[in-house]
């Protein structure tokens with residue numbers, strides 16, 4: 371594992387009216403690692419994802435990706451740079467097939483224009499085939515090879531989450547951000563998911579993971595950052611975080627709310 | 629990559645064959661029927677263009693006839709007033725409609741569905757007012773008269789020939805839509821309709837695509853307006869008053885988000901006024917009731933309803949011939 375920093379958040383704050391959903395968070399994610407972002411419900415994890423992926427513009431602070439300032443970029447530009455994500459509340463293109471969903475993930479890497487489409491140029495056809503094969507490959511990669519033609523809306527819940535990952539991977543990202551990928555999964559499904567996440571990491575893609583399931587996170591991560599009430603309260607290797615009194619308090623203190 | 633089923637190609641081939649034979653069947657001198665056939669062509673193009681906008685991209689428009697009017701008037705002005713060749717006039721009219729569509733596209737990228745619906749219907753009103761008030765350009769309330777017939781090598785085309793020209797244009801438009809839908813652009817459009825935030829996160833420039841599709845949709849509507857202008861020889865603002873709602877009925881009732889939907893919608897809704905000639909005062913009411921009924925009972929439109937029904941009949945047949953499998957198919 372190198373020590374090169376891929377994604378860096380500097381003093382990021384996101385306010386909604388009076389609420390600081392993310393409060394002066396600094397974070398560094400190294401190339402090639404599996405980095406977890408944990409914290410009780412409402413800690414600001416999803417908001418942090420939304421800031422990185424350009425859905426929200428932070429109230430203050432900066433996001434650097436590969437040394438470039440991406441704070442002000444729009445979501446589609448962020449994706450173009452090599453950041454992909456999944457959604458906590460599943461956001462598939464429900465009326466389309468699994469394969470089409472993943473093909474859309476390849477959008478920024480598909481090199482075809484409206485004019486090319488109109489005249490069916492050779493270049494456009496090649497681009498379409500490349501997109502098709504990429505989507506097939508990604509479905510195989512996550513184990514959905516048999517669901518190509520299935521409508522996204524008729525997939526079972528667990529497979530929907532997996533399909534979101536395949537779709538994100540199709541954009542050929544440098545980092546993939548997974549927002550609670552094993553929410554609603556049973557033990558065997560989340561085991562498979564852990565294997566998929568290792569495979570993603572081994573293929574050279576950095577992983578930033580938001581997850582509630584502590585056992586899952588501690589087993590899989592190289593590094594863990596803990597948010598509470600929007601602020602960072604702890605960061606380190608899983609063993610350190612597990613025994614941090616502040617983290618224990620944040621989790622225990624919130625237990626009745628969850 | 630997308631493959632169209634053999635059976636679908638057969639259906640398309642049959643439809644084209646019928647379309648080719650129709651004017652011969654009704655008789656080359658039967659202007660009443662020829663006008664109806666030509667109306668299927670421009671309504672087909674209009675429904676297909678509105679379908680790109682509403683059905684595929686999820687952008688509401690209650691004023692689509694405005695682009696048809698813009699296309700028609702632009703054609704008439706370029707062709708008659710300015711004396712340009714009809715081919716140049718058509719290209720000009722389409723480009724002008726495209727640019728006007730982009731303006732509405734700007735609104736699309738800023739407004740939610742409900743405000744967009746109001747904006748587009750306001751836009752249609754504004755276009756009507758401009759047509760009525762700019763008498764020097766459009767003929768005002770008296771209408772624009774004497775739009776010439778198409779002339780090729782000194783031969784003036786009658787309705788019989790015009791129909792074939794219109795049909796050729798319509799087929800090209802559907803080919804264009806087909807290619808568009810099964811391309812990167814088409815997938816992006818559907819992504820925008822399905823889940824705009826996820827679409828953006830997949831790298832789709834959501835506003836950019838709304839903008840582009842508004843332009844394309846308006847350009848096609850403008851093209852239909854050209855055919856309309858030539859067919860009618862005459863344009864007036866009130867001809868477009870009710871067209872927006874007719875188009876909406878065609879698109880919604882036919883079936884949104886499929887290429888066959890507009891065809892079915894055009895044939896069904898386009899024929900209604902002829903069948904209900906004696907009740908013509910109630911036509912808008914009939915459209916309204918149809919939209920409500922289809923929304924309630926066939927949310928995927930007439931085409932979608934027929935497809936589902938056919939699917940059910942097929943599975944039942946299969947189940948009957950393979951009784952052992954019935955338990956699995958039973959749901």
Ligand SMILES: Nc1ncnc2c1ncn2[C@@H]1O[C@H](COP(=O)(O)OP(=O)(O)O)[C@@H](O)[C@H]1O
Nearest residue numbers: 386389391409410411412413414415416417418
């Ligand atoms: N768009 C928004 N507008 C207002 N408040 C928001 C918005 N998004 C999130 N919040 C608030 O920000 C806080 C953090 O939410 P979130 O990031 O979803 O937490 P987590 O993902 O860690 O559970 C919550 O109190 C939530 O209500």
Ligand SMILES: [Mg+2]
Nearest residue numbers: 415416417458
């Ligand atoms: Mg969350």
